Amino acid sequence: MSEQEKLQPTDAATRHLVRRLIDEPDRWALFLDIDGTLLDLATTPDAIQVPLSLPVDLAAVSGRLGGALALVTGRSLSYADGLFAPHRFPIAGLHGAEFRAADGATSAVEQTSGFDALKRRLVEETAWMEGVLIEDKGAAVAAHYRLAPAYDTALEKIMRDFAEAAGPAWVLQPGKMVFEIRPSRADKGEAVASYLEQPPFLGRLPVAVGDDLTDESMFALANARGGQSIRVGSLSTATCALAKSSSPSAIRSALATIAAAGARKEAAAS
Numbered sequence: 153m154s155e156q157e158k159l160q161p162t163d164a165a166t167r168h169l170v171r172r173l174i175d176e177p178d179r180w181a182l183f184l185d186i187d188g189t190l191l192d193l194a195t196t197p198d199a200i201q202v203p204l205s206l207p208v209d210l211a212a213v214s215g216r217l218g219g220a221l222a223l224v225t226g227r228s229l230s231y232a233d234g235l236f237a238p239h240r241f242p243i244a245g246l247h248g249a250e251f252r253a254a255d256g257a258t259s260a261v262e263q264t265s266g267f268d269a270l271k272r273r274l275v276e277e278t279a280w281m282e283g284v285l286i287e288d289k290g291a292a293v294a295a296h297y298r299l300a301p302a303y304d305t306a307l308e309k310i311m312r313d314f315a316e317a318a319g320p321a322w323v324l325q326p327g328k329m330v331f332e333i334r335p336s337r338a339d340k341g342e343a344v345a346s347y348l349e350q351p352p353f354l355g356r357l358p359v360a361v362g363d364d365l366t367d368e369s370m371f372a373l374a375n376a377r378g379g380q381s382i383r384v385g386s387l388s389t390a391t392c393a394l395a396k397s398s399s400p401s402a403i404r405s406a407l408a409t410i411a412a413a414g415a416r417k418e419a420a421a422s
């Protein structure tokens with residue numbers, strides 16, 4: 153993509169996002185999902201590519217917003233940190249089960265020996281399903297079938313049974329070619345609500361950007377607070393998001409545009 157293309161957001165939702173955040177940086181707080189929103193989906197969880205400019209652009213946009221930018225993801229907090237190092241953003245990981253506030257304070261659902269045993273049994277029980285990948289995320293576990301779509305139904309049943317066996321503190325979370333078992337108290341909408349109670353998010357209107365079922369709770373929260381919600385990519389399921397953006401590439405373009413506009417404003421002011 154040329155520099156020129158990079159600075160031209162490609163759809164109405166991202167153009168509005170750019171205008172809002174450039175014109176009123178003190179008014180908005182930005183909540184971004186990672187996979188399928190900031191990053192293109194890949195065949196396996198570790199095959200994702202982080203464009204070199206993305207961490208830099210995120211840091212610049214965060215700076216423009218006075219730090220009111222958080223990543224809200226199904227990834228673990230430590231994995232998400234690794235993607236954007238050396239920057240350390242406020243991050244809600246494991247769909248909200250892990251939480252790092254803007255001041256660096258963290259909280260997390262504890263792992264239990266029972267859940268560890270369950271994860272080991274899950275690996276054994278799915279070993280015959282060639283192509284199914286088990287992603288151990290600590291207090292959550294994901295079973296991916298992107299490389300083995302034929303196991304969709306069988307895997308869903310196994311994961312449903314395991315989630316039930318894990319007890320009420322755990323719940324089944326379907327996603328894109330994945331079934332996860334996550335702590336039931338994890339919720340992206342609640343994570344966004346928690347951020348909005350604290351500086352520098354306090355008093356701002358939320359903009360939630362995501363692509364998957366787990367993002368619907370943060371869309372609903374953003375809508376209820378008079379903010380904006382943007383669903384990225386093609387829609388195979390219903391959404392309560394108020395706007396749609398075509399792709400992660402459009403979102404990255406928007407961030408690059410906001411970052412560049414901020415740099416121009418700073419240069420003009422100095």
Ligand SMILES: O=P(O)(O)OC[C@H]1O[C@H](O[C@H]2O[C@H](CO)[C@@H](O)[C@H](O)[C@H]2O)[C@H](O)[C@@H](O)[C@@H]1O
Pocket residue numbers: 185186187188189192193194195196197198199200224225226227228287289294296298327328329330332364366
């Ligand atoms: O909330 P997110 O940041 O969107 O994370 C959701 C899940 O993303 C990852 O899985 C998805 O992306 C993979 C890489 O592109 C892809 O192979 C997989 O099919 C997708 O479901 C991640 O592996 C999960 O742990 C996240 O919960």
